[in-house]
Each structure stands twice: as C-alpha cells, then as structure tokens.
Amino acid sequence: MKVSDFSAPAAAPTADESLAQAAGHVGAPEPLSVSEFLNSFNKSFKRFPFTIKGEVSEVNAKAGYRAVYFTLKDASASLSCLMWNERYQRMGAPLSVGMVIEVKGHLSVYASKGRMNFDVESYTLAGEGNLRLQVDQLARKLEAEGLMAPERKRPLPAYPLTIGVVTSPRGSAVHDVLRTLRRQFPLAKVLLAGVPVEGPQAPEWLVYGLQMAAYNGAEVIVFGRGGGSFEDLMPFNDERVARAVATCPVPVVTGIGHEPDTTISDMVADLRASTPTAAADAVVPDKGALEGSLTALGGRLSAAMGKSLALHRTQLQRYAFLPLFSEPKRLFDSEALTLDSLSDRLSRALPGALEHNRQQLEGLAGRLARCAGSIAGRQRHSVDQAQAQMQGIAGHLTHRFHAEASLAAARLEDLSPLTILARGYSVTRAPDGSVVKSVAQTAPGESLAISVSDGTITATVTSA
Amino acid sequence: MTEQKPIDEMSFREAMTELEGIVTLLESNTLELEDSLKNYERGVALLASLQKRLSAADQQVEVLVGELAFHGSDEEQDTTLS
Numbered sequence: 001m002k003v004s005d006f007s008a009p010a011a012a013p014t015a016d017e018s019l020a021q022a023a024g025h026v027g028a029p030e031p032l033s034v035s036e037f038l039n040s041f042n043k044s045f046k047r048f049p050f051t052i053k054g055e056v057s058e059v060n061a062k063a064g065y066r067a068v069y070f071t072l073k074d075a076s077a078s079l080s081c082l083m084w085n086e087r088y089q090r091m092g093a094p095l096s097v098g099m100v101i102e103v104k105g106h107l108s109v110y111a112s113k114g115r116m117n118f119d120v121e122s123y124t125l126a127g128e129g130n131l132r133l134q135v136d137q138l139a140r141k142l143e144a145e146g147l148m149a150p151e152r153k154r155p156l157p158a159y160p161l162t163i164g165v166v167t168s169p170r171g172s173a174v175h176d177v178l179r180t181l182r183r184q185f186p187l188a189k190v191l192l193a194g195v196p197v198e199g200p201q202a203p204e205w206l207v208y209g210l211q212m213a214a215y216n217g218a219e220v221i222v223f224g225r226g227g228g229s230f231e232d233l234m235p236f237n238d239e240r241v242a243r244a245v246a247t248c249p250v251p252v253v254t255g256i257g258h259e260p261d262t263t264i265s266d267m268v269a270d271l272r273a274s275t276p277t278a279a280a281d282a283v284v285p286d287k288g289a290l291e292g293s294l295t296a297l298g299g300r301l302s303a304a305m306g307k308s309l310a311l312h313r314t315q316l317q318r319y320a321f322l323p324l325f326s327e328p329k330r331l332f333d334s335e336a337l338t339l340d341s342l343s344d345r346l347s348r349a350l351p352g353a354l355e356h357n358r359q360q361l362e363g364l365a366g367r368l369a370r371c372a373g374s375i376a377g378r379q380r381h382s383v384d385q386a387q388a389q390m391q392g393i394a395g396h397l398t399h400r401f402h403a404e405a406s407l408a409a410a411r412l413e414d415l416s417p418l419t420i421l422a423r424g425y426s427v428t429r430a431p432d433g434s435v436v437k438s439v440a441q442t443a444p445g446e447s448l449a450i451s452v453s454d455g456t457i458t459a460t461v462t463s464a
Numbered sequence: 465m466t467e468q469k470p471i472d473e474m475s476f477r478e479a480m481t482e483l484e485g486i487v488t489l490l491e492s493n494t495l496e497l498e499d500s501l502k503n504y505e506r507g508v509a510l511l512a513s514l515q516k517r518l519s520a521a522d523q524q525v526e527v528l529v530g531e532l533a534f535h536g537s538d539e540e541q542d543t544t545l546s
Contacts, residue, residue: 159477169530182523187476190523194530205529212528290518297487298511304490305504312497 038111045107052118053126054079056099061088070095072103072118081105083120093125093133100126131230135237139264142239147246147268154251154270156283157219162189163283164213164221164250166206169194173226173276177255180277185284191216197225202235207244214249220283221248223265224255224276236263245269255279340437346415347435353415357408421453428459439464468506471513483510 032040054072061068067082081103088095095101105120125133142148163181167174174194181190193209196202206223213221223245225236235241236256245252246268254269255276266272273279413419417427428436429449436442442464450457471479486507490500525532 157477159475159480161475161477169527169532174532178523178525186523187517188523190525191528192525192530192532193528194532209529216526216528287518291515294511294515294518297483298508300487300491301483301504301507301511304487304493305500308490308493308495308497308500311493312500 034114035111038109038114042108042111047106049104049106049121050118051102051104052079053100053102056095056101057097059095059097061095068095069117072101079118080116081118081120083123087121091123091133093136095123102126131234131237135234135264138237138239138242139267142242142246142264142268147242152246152270156251156253156271159185159285160188160219160283162191162217162219164191164193164210164216164218165280166193166195166209166213166221166223167225167276168197171226173224173255176226176275176277177222177224177280180280181284184281184287185290188284191218197235198228198232199235203238203241206235206238206241210244210248210252219250221250221252222255222276222279222283223252223269224273224279225257226276227258227261230261233257233261233263236265239264241265242268253279253282343420346417346420350412350415350417353408353412357405417451418453421451424453426457427451471509474513476514476517479510479514483507483514486510 052072054074057071057073057078059068059070061070065085067084068088069080069082072079072081083105101123102125103118103120103123105118105122107116108119109116125131139148146152165174165177165181167177169192174192178190178192181188191213193212195205195209197206210221210223225233233256236254242264245254245265251270253271253273254263254266255273255278256263256266257275259274262272271279271282273282421427427450429451430436430441431447431449434441436448442448442461444461444463446461448459448461450459469478474482486503489495490503490507495503
C-alpha cells in the first residue's frame, strides 16, 4: 500500500483554482479527471479541521506501516481514521480498543482506492483518559531527563534521628504513619508538615511541606496520602511536586494511595512504598530486629572479652610453670656450688700450707746443724772460711726464707677465713666444732656458733 | 580510640557504630588485656545506653505546618484498621 500517495503533490490545479474553476464554469463545467477531483477535494478539506469524539475500535498499528489505522465509532456510526507514525509517536499514549478519545484532523481520500479516511493530526483522551495521558506525557518527559534513573535513588539512613512526614494532617494516613514510627523507632524525632493533599493549591503545599521538612533537618521524608481516586492523587502527578521530590536534599519515600496506584512522585522518589504505613515502615529500622542485633552484639562483646581473658590466662599459666618462677633458688645453683667448693678448698688448703712451710723450715734447720757439726771436725784454718761460708749461706737462706715467708703471709692473708668473713660470710659450727654445711647437720634446739668478722654469735636452731 | 565522647552526647547511630567497631576490635584479639577490658567496659556501656534508648524513648512530634487532630490511642486505632 502506498499511503504516501495521500500527500503527494499532483500536477493538478490548487484547491483554490479548482474551486474557482468549478464556480466559474457553472452551466458548462469542464469535467475533471478522478485524480484531479480527489486532489482538489483533499486540498480543500485540509482547510476544514474537525474535532471528533468517539470510542476507538479496531486499531491496526503493524510494524512497517507508515501510519496507524483505527476506527472511531459511537452508538450508530463509525469513521475510518489514520495517523502518520511520526505524529502518533509524539502522542505518548498508545491507542487501544475501548478508549474514548477526541481526535483533531481533516477528511482525506486515499486516491488510488477512493477510500475516505479521517487524517488525525492529534488526539487527547477524553475525561480521566485525558488526565492519564497528561501524566504519561509528564512521566516520559521526566524519565527522559533522567529523574527516574536507578542511580539517582539514594540509600535511606539506617537510623534516622529526624524523620519528616509530609501528608494531610487529617484522615487516618498521618496517624498510621505516626503510629508506625512510634512503634518501630520511638527515638527518632518526627517533623510533621500537615498540608492539603487535594485541590488546586495542593501541589504548592506539597512542595512547601517537602521544603520545610528538609529545611528543619529531616534525614528522610515520608511523603504521601491515603487512598483516593485517580483525580484525588493528581497533585502527586504534578510536575512541580515531582521535581520537588526529585531534587529534595534528603531521600524521599512515597506512600501514595494504595498498592496499585503509581504517581509520578512515586517514580522519582528514592523509594516507593505502596501505602503511607509501608513508607513509614521503610524509613525506620525494625525495632525487634534492632533489639535482636543489639543482643547479638552484646553476646559477641562478652564472648570476645571472655576469649581475650582466657588467652591471657593461658599465657600467664605457661609462664607461671616455668622453673624460673616455680623454684627461683635454682637460679643461683651454680654460684652456690662454686662457693661451697671454694670454701672447702680453702679449709683444706690452709693447714696444709702451714705444715708444709714448717717442715721445710725444720729440714733447713737440721741441715744447718749437720753442716755446722762436720765443719768443727775440719782444719781450723778452714773453720773461719767455713764459718764465713756458712754465714754467707745462712744469710742467703734467711734471706730467701724471708722472701718466701712474706709471700706466704700475703697468700695467707688472701686465703684467711677472716678476710672472707670480713666480706660478710659467716661460718656456722655445730656444738662439736664441725662446720655446718647442711640442714641435716642440725636439729631444732641445738645451739650453733656463728663466726662472723668480728666475733662469734651463739644461735639456737628453731627449725631445720 | 582517642578522646572518647560521652555516651549521652552520642547519637544512636554514632553509639551503634562505635559498639560495632569495639566488637570487631575485641574479636580480632589483638589487644593488650588492659585495652581489652577498657573496650569491653565501653562496649557494655554503649550497649546499655542503646537498649535503654530504644525501649524507653517517647517519640517527639513537632508540627511544622498544619494542625494535627487527636486521633485516638494506638489501641483504639488498631481496632479500626482495615
């Protein structure tokens, strides 16, 4: 089908010319060809637009067609209509059977078939349909601006401490909202903007209410009203209101009407709830869940602390059982042993050294006497010599002895128990004079002599 | 944890956030015993404050615009809810 024929300019007289022709040739009319007639007909009727109201029946909008074909009818008549695609798409609201619409356009005849159509330039939905169309058109516009984009939707605060409520102060919706907030999260403060939600002033009030709530510090706003007719909800479809919702500095949760109702405010809101009560529920944490999570946090807190204590206790016990702490005296074991052995060696070394020196001395004296005896029996002249020699030897001996003796004395001084005692050690002796080296050597009641640097202390054993 | 804010001056959210932080910190088991105890003590205080606030609060309603008519108590409301 070549629908383009409808508007194709033909090499025919203009409508004016053809009408003048027709008028000027009364009596002897020049017959027109069919094409000429239909062309002048179409051009003439283009200048007579009509508005016609009727119900849509039989819509034919196949892909590939350049126009949409439909029938408009009333109780007793029907009219074939067509609408060019580019016009139809601009309308926003697709036609469907049963719609009551008002069409604006003019009559035209499809020349090749001689079929008459009503060429529709625009249409509006009559009555509520008209409102819906307007709403749809606004929705498209705002959507095209990106106001409904998912990425524009802000997350709601988890624990809002100030909640704005913008709704009518009358009716049950406001009380449903307040009750829900009170039950779920009583510690939030509620800022109520009670504004008219119906009537011509409602959009301005709604915008004002949103602004007031945001201005006074609401962190999130519940925005809505109870159920009503489509017309009742219209203020929430108002462009000013929709823009106020979209540009509100804090998240807006809508609860407008009942479940199936969707307004433009719902579409641009950060979250859409089905009713005012659901919107209130959405902005606050669930009290039960919150209490539950607090209890859980408390449990985790105690468990973590208990674990930390147990960990530290285990660590402490590990250290407590180290020999270092269980038998601290062991620390000085090797020193004690060294000390014991030194003192033992000392007590054995002293008398031995003295005896050795005495024997040496005695030996020397004996040899001296023997030398002197043999010398007496020799020649007298050698006596003097021998005597001198002897004296020399004796002197030498004495000298050496002196040196040795003073060396011994010095060592003696070093080794003297008195020196050791002077350093703070003491020697404890049992009644029989033996040195007490072990607890086993004493018994309670026994008296002990403790030698210290400047004397002896007599002590009695009280326990051993 | 520098300069702890008095719990009474903290918002519910702040207190909740700090409590969650303390629990996580304690669970990480990286603290000295003294610090564990200090944190535990603070956590318990935060928890008590949060629980008290949640159960004892009386909702405050400030009317910015319009006049709110009394609409019966919650109990009366419940019987009329559809």
